[in-house]
Amino acid sequence: MRQATVSIDQQALQHNLNRVKQLAPQAKVVSMVKSNAYGHGVANCLDALAETDAFGVACLEEALEIRKLGHQHPITLVEGVFTEDEMQVVIDQGIELVIHHQQQLDWLLAHADAYLAKDLKVWVKLNSGMNRLGFKASEIIKVIQDLQAQGFCCVLAMHFANADADHPVNEQQKQQFLQIKAACAPILASCCNSAAIFRWPELHFDFVRPGIMLYGSSPFADQSINQLGLKAVMQFDAAIIALNEIQAGEYVGYGSTFKATEPMCIAVVSIGYGDGYPRAYNTQNYVYVQGKKMPLVGRVSMDMIAIDVTGLDVQVGTPVELWGKQRLVDDVAEANGTIGYELLCRLSQRPVRHMINN
Numbered sequence: 001m002r003q004a005t006v007s008i009d010q011q012a013l014q015h016n017l018n019r020v021k022q023l024a025p026q027a028k029v030v031s032m033v034k035s036n037a038y039g040h041g042v043a044n045c046l047d048a049l050a051e052t053d054a055f056g057v058a059c060l061e062e063a064l065e066i067r068k069l070g071h072q073h074p075i076t077l078v079e080g081v082f083t084e085d086e087m088q089v090v091i092d093q094g095i096e097l098v099i100h101h102q103q104q105l106d107w108l109l110a111h112a113d114a115y116l117a118k119d120l121k122v123w124v125k126l127n128s129g130m131n132r133l134g135f136k137a138s139e140i141i142k143v144i145q146d147l148q149a150q151g152f153c154c155v156l157a158m159h160f161a162n163a164d165a166d167h168p169v170n171e172q173q174k175q176q177f178l179q180i181k182a183a184c185a186p187i188l189a190s191c192c193n194s195a196a197i198f199r200w201p202e203l204h205f206d207f208v209r210p211g212i213m214l215y216g217s218s219p220f221a222d223q224s225i226n227q228l229g230l231k232a233v234m235q236f237d238a239a240i241i242a243l244n245e246i247q248a249g250e251y252v253g254y255g256s257t258f259k260a261t262e263p264m265c266i267a268v269v270s271i272g273y274g275d276g277y278p279r280a281y282n283t284q285n286y287v288y289v290q291g292k293k294m295p296l297v298g299r300v301s302m303d304m305i306a307i308d309v310t311g312l313d314v315q316v317g318t319p320v321e322l323w324g325k326q327r328l329v330d331d332v333a334e335a336n337g338t339i340g341y342e343l344l345c346r347l348s349q350r351p352v353r354h355m356i357n358n
């Protein structure tokens with residue numbers, strides 16, 4: 001059997017959820033499990049996240065998967081429904097909607113009685129400058145006031161474009177959110193993703209919406225999960241499948257991009273871009289072997305990578321950590337010009353997934 005495994009550490013997931021609760025003790029937690037729990041496998045994560053107040057997903061299919069797995073937590077559909085025919089399923093399954101444009105509002109109003117009968121909140125999204133989803137500041141107050149007048153319990157919702165960095169748009173978004181919140185008071189409110197949970201305790205309000213921090217990847221380019229008190233949830237391992245002693249002047253891999261300048265021992269490892277391991281690196285990338293940081297050499301292939309194991313006592317079958325507790329996924333992402341979110345989400349189904357509960 002191919003030695004390429006993804007292990008999901010449920011205790012680390014629980015630890016990270018508790019970290020959210022420690023940072024935002026007054027707020028309810030909507031754990032974001034969209035995109036198959038950021039690539040971790042939603043079925044592997046829901047039990048470990050059972051102490052969350054709610055789940056957040058991007059589409060109805062993801063919400064139904066949660067129900068199919070037997071979880072009855074509140075679910076927020078963060079982009080709302082895409083067509084009116086989804087409304088009845090949403091109501092039957094007790095799923096809460098975000099509404100972010102007029103058509104969704106019309107669909108909601110057409111099903112108002114059934115939605116209200118289920119006692120579901122409606123999340124009304126403000127476009128405060130990200131220009132992705134949401135009603136503009138000039139229109140949202142009327143939308144909310146009309147819904148409130150009809151008996152809907154509304155949550156004013158917003159998403160920061162730059163919560164992970166200093167940017168003048170942050171202040172603009174904050175001020176707009178606070179103004180609308182005041183104009184619609186009393187109203188429930190939610191605007192914090194992982195980065196905002198760390199940075200702005202004063203904005204936690206009623207619901208926080210952590211995603212990446214739950215999985216033990218940092219929302220900040222300049223702070224590691226260790227500094228943030230988070231634990232890596234995914235352990236991604238493979239194994240050495242061949243060893244080659246090479247001489248100075250010999251090449252490794254496609255394109256012959258790596259040329260040895262001295263005698264080396266090259267290990268071929270059972271992982272490649274077909275598994276979701278990133279191919280395009282422009283700075284040096286590393287893996288961990290026997291607790292040591294060892295460099296990749298040559299190009300990443302579909303099913304294999306080559307690493308320099310000169311000086312190590314390794315053999316076929318020796319395990320290799322691609323990312324996990326020693327080599328943080330964020331460091332692999334940085335070496336490949338991307339972010340942890342992307343590496344986690346685009347893992348393929350080929351590596352075998354395990355759950356571990358220490």
Ligand SMILES: Cc1ncc(COP(=O)(O)O)c(C=O)c1O
Binds near residue numbers: 192193209210219
């Ligand atoms: C609306 C919304 N809230 C919260 C999150 C979670 O963000 P993060 O993973 O940065 O914590 C996301 C993720 O993209 C989102 O779209």
